[in-house]
Amino acid sequence: MGNLKDKVIITAALCGAGTTKAQNPNVPITPEEIAADVVACAKAGAAIVHLHVRDENGVNSMEPSRFIEVVTLARKACEEAGVDVIFNCTTSGGKWPEEKRLGHLPELLPEMCSCSPGTMNWSNSYVFLNTPQFIEKLGTLTQELKIKPEIEIFDAGMMGNLNYYIKKGFIAEPPHVQFVLGVTGGMPGNIESLSYLLPKLPEGATWSITGIGKSHMPMMLAGLAAGCNGLRVGLEDNIYMEKGVLATNVSLVERAVELCKVVGREIATPAEAREILGLVKQK
Numbered sequence: 713m714g715n716l717k718d719k720v721i722i723t724a725a726l727c728g729a730g731t732t733k734a735q736n737p738n739v740p741i742t743p744e745e746i747a748a749d750v751v752a753c754a755k756a757g758a759a760i761v762h763l764h765v766r767d768e769n770g771v772n773s774m775e776p777s778r779f780i781e782v783v784t785l786a787r788k789a790c791e792e793a794g795v796d797v798i799f800n801c802t803t804s805g806g807k808w809p810e811e812k813r814l815g816h817l818p819e820l821l822p823e824m825c826s827c828s829p830g831t832m833n834w835s836n837s838y839v840f841l842n843t844p845q846f847i848e849k850l851g852t853l854t855q856e857l858k859i860k861p862e863i864e865i866f867d868a869g870m871m872g873n874l875n876y877y878i879k880k881g882f883i884a885e886p887p888h889v890q891f892v893l894g895v896t897g898g899m900p901g902n903i904e905s906l907s908y909l910l911p912k913l914p915e916g917a918t919w920s921i922t923g924i925g926k927s928h929m930p931m932m933l934a935g936l937a938a939g940c941n942g943l944r945v946g947l948e949d950n951i952y953m954e955k956g957v958l959a960t961n962v963s964l965v966e967r968a969v970e971l972c973k974v975v976g977r978e979i980a981t982p983a984e985a986r987e988i989l990g991l992v993k994q995k
Contacts, residue, residue, distance in 0.1 A: 716980075716984055716987060716988060717941075717988065718977060718978065719977065719978045719979065719980035719984055719988070720936075720940065720941070720942060720943060720972045720977045720978070720979055720980060721759050721760060721920065721941060721942035721943075721980045721985045721988065721989070722757050722758045722759055722760070722942065722943055722944075722945070722965055722968050722969065722972075722979060722980075723758065723759070723760040723761070723762055723800065723890075723920060723922075723942060723943070723944040723945070723946075724749075724750075724753035724758040724760070724761050724762065724944075724945060724946045724961055724964070724965050725761075725762040725922070725944055725945070725946035725947075725948035725949055726740055726746060726749050726750070726753070726761060726762070726763060726764075726946050726947060726948065726961050727739050727740050727741065727746065727764055727766065727946075727947060727948055728764050728946075728947070728948030728949070729764050729772040729802075729804055729806075729948075730772060731947050731948060731951060732770070733770070735951050736947060736951040736958045736959070737958075738947065738958060738959070738960045738961070739947050739951075740947075740961070741766050741770045742766075743765075743781055743782045743785045743786075744785070746763065746765070746782050746785075746786060747782070747785045747786040747788075747789040748789065749761075749961045749962070750763075750786040750789065750790060750797060751786075751789050751790055751793045751795055752961070752962045753797075753946075753961050753962055753965050754790065754793075754795040754796065754797040754982075755793070755795055756962050756965040756966050756969065757965055757966070757968075757969040757979050758797065758965045759797065759798055759979075759980050759981060759982045759984070759985035760797065760798040760799075760800050760824065760942075760982075760985060761786075761797055761798070761799060761800065762800045762802065762826070762862075762944065762946070762948070763779075763782065763783065763786075763799065763800065763801050763802060764802050764804065764948070765778045765779050765781075765782045766778075772804075774802075774804065774808040774812045774813055774815075775812065776812065776815030776816040776819060779801060779815075779816035779819075779820060780816060780819055780820060783799060783801065783816075783820050783822070784820075786799070787799070787995075796981075796982040796983070797982055798823045798824060798982050798985060798986065798991065799820070799822040799823060799824070800822060800823070800824035800825060800826065800862055801816060801817070801820065801822045801824075801825045801826070802825070802826045803817070803825050803826050803827065803850055804826065804828075805828055805831070805839075805840040805841045805842045806834075806838060806839070806840060806841060807838075807841075810845075810846050810849065813846070813850075814849065814850060814853060817853060817854075817857060817859060818853075818857060820995065821857060821858075821859065821994040821995045822859060822995075823859065823860060823986070823991045823992065823993055823994075824859060824860045824861070824862050824888075824989075824991065825850075825854065825859050825860075825861060825862065826861070826862050826864050826890075827847065827850055827851065827854070827861035827862065827863055827864065827883070828840070828842045828863075828864040828866065828870070829842065829847055829863060829864075829865075829870045829873040829874050829877060829883075830842055830866070830867065830869055830870040830873045831843070832866055832867055832895075832897050832898055833897045834895065834896075834897050835895065835896040835897055836896055836897055840866075840897075847873075847877060847882065848877070848880075848882045851877055851882030851883045851884075852882060854884075855884055858992040858994065859992075860888060860989055860990065860991050860992075861883060861887070861888075862888055862889075862890045862920075863883070863887050863888065863889045863890065864890045864892050865889055865890065865891050865892065865909065866892050866893075866895055866897075866898035866899065867897075867898040867899050868899060868908060868909065868912075871909060871912040871913075872912075874887065874889070874914065875912075875914060878914055885914065885916060886914065886915070886916035886917050886918065886990075887914055887917050887918075888917065888918045888919070888920070888941075888989050889913060889917050889918070889919040889920070890919070890920045890921075890922070890942075890944060891906065891909060891919065891920070891921040891922070891931075891935075892922055892924065892944075892949075893905050893906070893921070893922070893923050893924070893927060893931055894923045894924035894925060894926075894927035894928075894931070895924050900927070901923035901924060901925075901926075901927025901928075901930060901931050902927065902930070903930075903934055906921070906931070906934050906935070906938060910938060918941040918942070918988060918989060919940055919941055919942070920935070920940060920941060920942030920943060920944050921934070921935035921940050921942070921943065921944065922943070922944035922945065922949045923949070923950075924949050924950065925949075925950055928945070928949060928950035932945070932968060932971060933971070936971060936972065936975050936977065937975075941988065943968045943971075943972070945961075945964040945965055945967070945968045946961050946964055946965075947959065947960075947961055947964070950964070953967070
């Protein structure tokens with residue numbers, strides 16, 4: 713079966729905060745569409761699904777009630793389909809009040825949630841806001857609730873912040889780091905960025921990588937070459953299989969699985985991913 717630490721954890725980031733059906737009609741927007749993609753991606757090889765939710769108009773939402781509706785439906789769909797998957801719920805930055813960004817976590821107790829340890833000007837369009845106070849609050853809450861934070865790194869300064877919050881006890885060791893490269897305002901999706909970031913990982917950390925848009929495939933290949941623990945794919949990050957060919961979440965998961973096989977890496981099951989990441993399943 714191979715060494716557990718050599719296995720690759722595939723994460724499917726299904727819709728994100730802004731990808732629209734006008735860009736790609738395969739983007740899941742409704743609770744039913746998201747639940748169906750959760751099941752399909754789990755069957756295709758994803759151990760983790762990273763979830764944002766939308767309101768009735770398809771607009772990004774951080775309303776706890778919407779998260780509860782979507783995740784409850786998706787969990788039921790997985791149970792009915794006989795598939796296992798790890799739920800990773802966003803706490804995404806921006807205009808939302810802190811209590812809304814945290815409100816779904818105690819109710820749903822997902823095994824993972826996102827945690828971005830810094831603020832940036834996202835695509836030169838809005839402030840992706842993560843105040844020190846919010847990060848401390850989120851880090852404390854995740855430890856209380858036994859939820860593993862996925863530390864999203866968009867820019868180099870966030871690595872220093874991560875080490876600071878570990879030192880201060882707000883983020884538990886060992887962390888799991890998700891490099892998200894290629895966002896305008898953050899670090900480019902290239903080898904130079906990854907080469908700079910990797911030596912700064914805290915000791916014992918696990919790491920996954922994704923590239924946004926045209927850097928999606930290059931960053932998967934770079935991650936595999938550098939020995940990543942995980943790959944993140946999905947319509948949140950990239951809407952094409954190749955130029956002019958629209959993707960689905962399932963097709964992106966399937967391609968990641970095939971890439972891993974080509975380089976001789978086995979795919980981690982959800983149970984194996986839990987062991988690698990030290991997760992606690994509560995619901």
